[in-house]
Amino acid sequence: MQDTILILDFGSQYTQLIARRVRELNIYSEIHPWDKCPEITENIKGVILSGSPFSVRDEKAPNIDLSNIKGKVPLLGVCFGAQYMAHNYGGEVAASNTREYGRANIVEHDLENELMQGVPQKSQVWMSHGDSIKSLPNDFYTIASTEDVKNAAYAVKNEKTYGIQFHPEVYHSTDGSTMIYNFVVNISGCAQDWTPDAFVDSTVDDLKKKLGNDRVILGLSGGVDSSVAATILHQAIGDNLYCIFVNNGLLRKNEYEQVLESYKGMGLNVKGVDASEQFYAALKGLTDPEEKRKAIGKVFVDVFDQESKLVDQAKWLGQGTIYPDVIESVSVTGGPSQTIKSHHNVGGLPDYMKLKVVEPLKLLFKDEVRRVGKSLGISPAILGRHPFPGPGLGIRILGEVTADKVKILQEVDAIFINELKTAGLYDEVWQAGAIFLPVNTVGVMGDERTYENAVALRAVTSTDGMTADWCHLPYEVLGKISNKIINQVKGINRVTYDISSKPPATIEWE
Numbered sequence: 172m173q174d175t176i177l178i179l180d181f182g183s184q185y186t187q188l189i190a191r192r193v194r195e196l197n198i199y200s201e202i203h204p205w206d207k208c209p210e211i212t213e214n215i216k217g218v219i220l221s222g223s224p225f226s227v228r229d230e231k232a233p234n235i236d237l238s239n240i241k242g243k244v245p246l247l248g249v250c251f252g253a254q255y256m257a258h259n260y261g262g263e264v265a266a267s268n269t270r271e272y273g274r275a276n277i278v279e280h281d282l283e284n285e286l287m288q289g290v291p292q293k294s295q296v297w298m299s300h301g302d303s304i305k306s307l308p309n310d311f312y313t314i315a316s317t318e319d320v321k322n323a324a325y326a327v328k329n330e331k332t333y334g335i336q337f338h339p340e341v342y343h344s345t346d347g348s349t350m351i352y353n354f355v356v357n358i359s360g361c362a363q364d365w366t367p368d369a370f371v372d373s374t375v376d377d378l379k380k381k382l383g384n385d386r387v388i389l390g391l392s393g394g395v396d397s398s399v400a401a402t403i404l405h406q407a408i409g410d411n412l413y414c415i416f417v418n419n420g421l422l423r424k425n426e427y428e429q430v431l432e433s434y435k436g437m438g439l440n441v442k443g444v445d446a447s448e449q450f451y452a453a454l455k456g457l458t459d460p461e462e463k464r465k466a467i468g469k470v471f472v473d474v475f476d477q478e479s480k481l482v483d484q485a486k487w488l489g490q491g492t493i494y495p496d497v498i499e500s501v502s503v504t505g506g507p508s509q510t511i512k513s514h515h516n517v518g519g520l521p522d523y524m525k526l527k528v529v530e531p532l533k534l535l536f537k538d539e540v541r542r543v544g545k546s547l548g549i550s551p552a553i554l555g556r557h558p559f560p561g562p563g564l565g566i567r568i569l570g571e572v573t574a575d576k577v578k579i580l581q582e583v584d585a586i587f588i589n590e591l592k593t594a595g596l597y598d599e600v601w602q603a604g605a606i607f608l609p610v611n612t613v614g615v616m617g618d619e620r621t622y623e624n625a626v627a628l629r630a631v632t633s634t635d636g637m638t639a640d641w642c643h644l645p646y647e648v649l650g651k652i653s654n655k656i657i658n659q660v661k662g663i664n665r666v667t668y669d670i671s672s673k674p675p676a677t678i679e680w681e
């Protein structure tokens with residue numbers, strides 16, 4: 172069994188970062204909501220309690236019984252987690268006189284303490300709290316202080332239990348990774364063997380056992396997640412994997428042909444299905460973004476249903492689901508979060524299809540998927556691709572989607588993406604694309620009046636698509652792109668650039 176660090180989530184915005192920091196050390200970590208703590212099995216080498224928007228003094232604050240953990244397994248509380256233990260075992264936590272957000276420096280720390288090994292004097296740490304630990308329980312003792320916070324970190328006598336008031340998981344805590352390393356490697360004794368190669372080996376073994384001689388169908392999009400999922404499944408079950416790549420008529424220029432071509436060298440069994448007309452028919456007359464998304468989703472399901480019937484005895488549906496899609500986080504406002512957009516996923520299959528779901532990547536973050544893909548030998552051209560939404564250009568053509576508008580937008584998009592590549596900027600941009608605006612504007616070309624459509628260009632930087640900033644592309648590059656588009660794409664006489672961040676905007680316009 173894999174050495175594991177269990178992270179109990181109390182609703183901090185940084186919980187996923189803790190998991191990533193641990194994983195960067197090639198140690199597997201899992202996040203669970205605090206009120207759904209799994210059994211502490213032998214492979215769980217250490218437990219980390221996250222921060223929380225709650226104060227331990229709130230009546231409704233999370234309240235977890237740590238008796239199976241504290242003193243039995245190495246335990247680290249971060250911020251709220253540290254306050255929680257101090258509060259519950261007899262110390263005092265109270266509102267600070269001044270709330271502390273941002274930069275602070277350690278002024279004194281116990282260099283002998285195993286959690287503080289290798290942390291230099293004056294190390295910068297990042298604070299984000301309104302409460303502070305005024306006094307510690309009896310067996311607890313201070314191991315680090317800042318100017319304003321005496322109990323910035325503590326340890327417990329004769330136990331592997333620790334608390335840290337600041338956030339070691341954020342980048343601005345310059346030695347935070349060292350403290351996390353000390354906790355997971357030196358104190359918890361985890362082996363650093365969770366590498367992409369090891370992941371591939373163990374996943375292929377598991378898949379072989381789970382799937383035996385069964386047939387699996389999988390929707391392949393040309394994107395990173397489904398390509399990596401397909402390749403790892405193919406290693407496990409070979410030709411029992413049937414991949415279906417749907418042309419929804421909303422792909423990029425020549426993408427259908429190119430993607431099919433690029434999979435040829437990989438030995439995968441891929442069937443291309445051109446269902447463009449079906450999608451266009453379903454989109455006819457629709458202008459509302461949610462209605463468009465739902466219509467596209469429904470045709471996907473229909474096409475998939477038809478195709479899967481052609482694969483005799485398919486029992487499983489393979490999916491490229493990744494960890495951020497499945498982490499169940501503590502919802503602080505209570506209740507499910509609001510639907511901003513209905514994401515298309517072939518996963519929303521109706522019950523009558525009776526397929527079991529297999530999701531080999533559901534424990535990985537996106538950058539980990541890319542590393543696993545590399546270890547599987549997938550070409551950098553596929554692994555480096557920008558994310559592209561399932562509903563494709565359908566949600567980048569504002570208003571009604573028609574085949575003519577798709578053609579125009581494909582040309583615009585191709586010029587934009589090619590120029591980014593030519594300028595050496597493609598890999599610096601997280602995602603880029605063009606949007607067809609439902610407005611006509613007046614222009615003048617060769618002394619003649621034009622009245623044509625405008626497009627917007629969007630390029631963002633991001634790490635996970637949850638937040639994003641607009642890219643500060645050089646003016647010369649933007650100028651060149653704009654010129655090319657207006658000169659070469661008939662029907663477009665104006666180009667604009669989207670300079671909104673997410674939030675408050677989103678990456679896609681619909």
Ligand SMILES: Nc1ncnc2c1ncn2[C@@H]1O[C@H](COP(=O)(O)OP(=O)(O)OP(=O)(O)O)[C@@H](O)[C@H]1O
Binds near residue numbers: 389390398416517560
């Ligand atoms: N054109 C398509 N044909 C078949 N399946 C598709 C198509 N587009 C999307 N899918 C399915 O929907 C899933 C979700 O799409 P999504 O865009 O989130 O992931 P991806 O395409 O695999 O990766 P990326 O996020 O890099 O684009 C895909 O993994 C794939 O199974």
Ligand SMILES: O=c1[nH]c(=O)c2[nH+]cn([C@@H]3O[C@H](COP(=O)(O)O)[C@@H](O)[C@H]3O)c2[nH]1
Binds near residue numbers: 558
């Ligand atoms: O597979 C997908 N199906 C969808 O319905 C969908 N909608 C948005 N996206 C992608 O998700 C990321 C965040 O997009 P938004 O900021 O527009 O919500 C961006 O990367 C978007 O391209 C989708 N991907």
Ligand SMILES: NC(=O)CC[C@H](N)C(=O)O
Binds near residue numbers: 223226249303
């Ligand atoms: N980041 C945190 O965990 C904050 C804990 C608590 N809500 C405080 O403000 O002190």
Ligand SMILES: [Mg+2]
Binds near residue numbers: 395559
């Ligand atoms: Mg995609």
